[in-house]
Amino acid sequence: MVSNKSSYRRSPRWKVSWLFIAIALACLPFADLSINTYDPWAELGRLLAGLLQPSISGIEKPFFALLQTVAFALLGVASGSLVGFILAQLFHLRLVRIVCASLRAVHELFWALIFLQIFGFHPLTGLLALGLPYAATFAKVYAEILEEGDRRAYETIRRNAGLTSAFFYARLPCVWQHFVTYTSYRLECGLRSSAVLGFVGLPTLGYYLSTAFMEGIYAEVWALLILFYLLIATIRYWVRPKLLPFYLLGAPFIIANDSVISFDNIARFFTQDIVPLPLRRDEGFSELWQWFAELFVNEALPGIVNTLLLTQLALILTGIIALLWFPFISKLFFDRFGRLFGHLFLVVMRSTPEYILAFILLILWGPSMLPAVVALALHNGAIIAHLVGRYSEALPLRLDAVTGINRYAFEVVPRTYNQFLAYLFYRWEIIQRETAILGILGISTLGFYIDSAIQDIRLDRAVVLIAITALLNIGIDGLSRMIRSRLRLSIGPQRDTE
Known part of the structure; x- marks a missing residue:
């Protein structure tokens, strides 16, 4: 048993996990995770008060x-x-x-x-x-x-x-x-x-x-x-x-x-x-290159850095949330009544789009990366927790298997970890896509610069930035597939993480 645990800790999957955690920790000093609203607790109180008396009377044609x-x-x-x-x-x-x-x-x-x-x-x-x-x-x-x-x-x-x-x-x-x-x-x-x-x-x-x-x-x-x-x-x-x-x-x-x-x-x-401005003016290649270089340095590069930074933080927090939440829907840990509340909570979290979650948290905490990181992690963590919890129920356990926290830490997590990593890396590109779009809410990812260009009716810039966003997403998707292939992580039949 000791040798199995030791082998598990030395496995490439474990090393890759620690590498991604280290990258996320290195990103922390550069991330704006501040709370900027004057009184977030009062705003949260008003939000919860609305839950006690929902009303559609003032909504036109709900x-x-x-x-x-x-x-x-x-x-x-x-x-x-x-x-x-x-x-x-x-x-x-x-x-x-x-x-x-x-x-x-x-x-x-x-x-x-x-x-x-x-x-x-x-x-x-x-x-x-x-x-x-x-x-x-x-x-x-x-x-x-x-x-x-x-x-x-x-x-x-x-x-x-x-x-x-x-x-x-x-x-x-x-x-x-x-x-x-x-x-x-x-x-x-x-x-x-x-x-x-x-x-x-x-x-x-x-x-x-x-x-x-x-x-x-x-x-x-x-x-x-x-x-x-x-x-x-x-x-x-x-x-x-x-x-x-x-x-x-x-x-x-x-x-x-x-x-x-x-x-x-x-x-x-x-x-x-959508034709770049220098081409519309019949200017030469040097002016076109200068236009692109200025766009890349002033808007695309900061947007790429912030998008990648936010993505990595959200990815690690997603993994942590998924590992903490999946037991609440698994019959290995809770009875049917207890799992009912776990399923209800996860359904709400994964049914609420990241964009809406981020919008809510921005109202509560103000404009920073914190609402985006938490919104992405809550939504994607709920999806992965649902899938891992469902996968864990198929695990055979001995009659004398340990219970409680020992079952979680030494029995279930090691046996579901490969599948958990497969789901997490599969969601990586999806998290990146959502990270970029959250810039529309004022967070300085690529979406922020795209939305600003559209608002200023500079569609040539917007199209170039969208193309850069697409290339970045394709790159992350390719890297994710390469890592899954190297680690032999298979999604199996669970394609609903797409």
């Missing part, structure tokens, strides 16, 4: 906002899954993989900010903001599911039938349930993303949430959040295969508005707005 949230999510996920299914058949092509990785690396809110400049508040803005990155994600995951599926029946039938017939009659039925499971999960993600789109002006729940927050009407804030939690919690009851066609037919009428697409705006966006 249920219409709920319907808008659902409609955008349904159409975005449906269109994304359809396009993703087609792209999955071509995912073996390098160009398709590169395009999908680029689309996936840009957050939905960044896409929304771009399409707002092209289409305004037309429904296409929300649909494309959700549909494009979701299509890229579906393509990747569907391709992986097809690759891992049983091909024996397919190979047998294709000898006597065409490729199309063999695919639809032999290959697709074998993996269909995996497609359905993953698509259902992405619908839940779509609801969260759809709600957040309201923070940039689309008429979803986020629009009314941001208004209620800014006005300090916390009774309305909690009423809207409770509506959203109920929507997520009851998804299995109202999302029925037989009802989905009717939902999809009705959704376009719900999101329809009187906005008109201006083709002049579209033409100007692609031919002028």
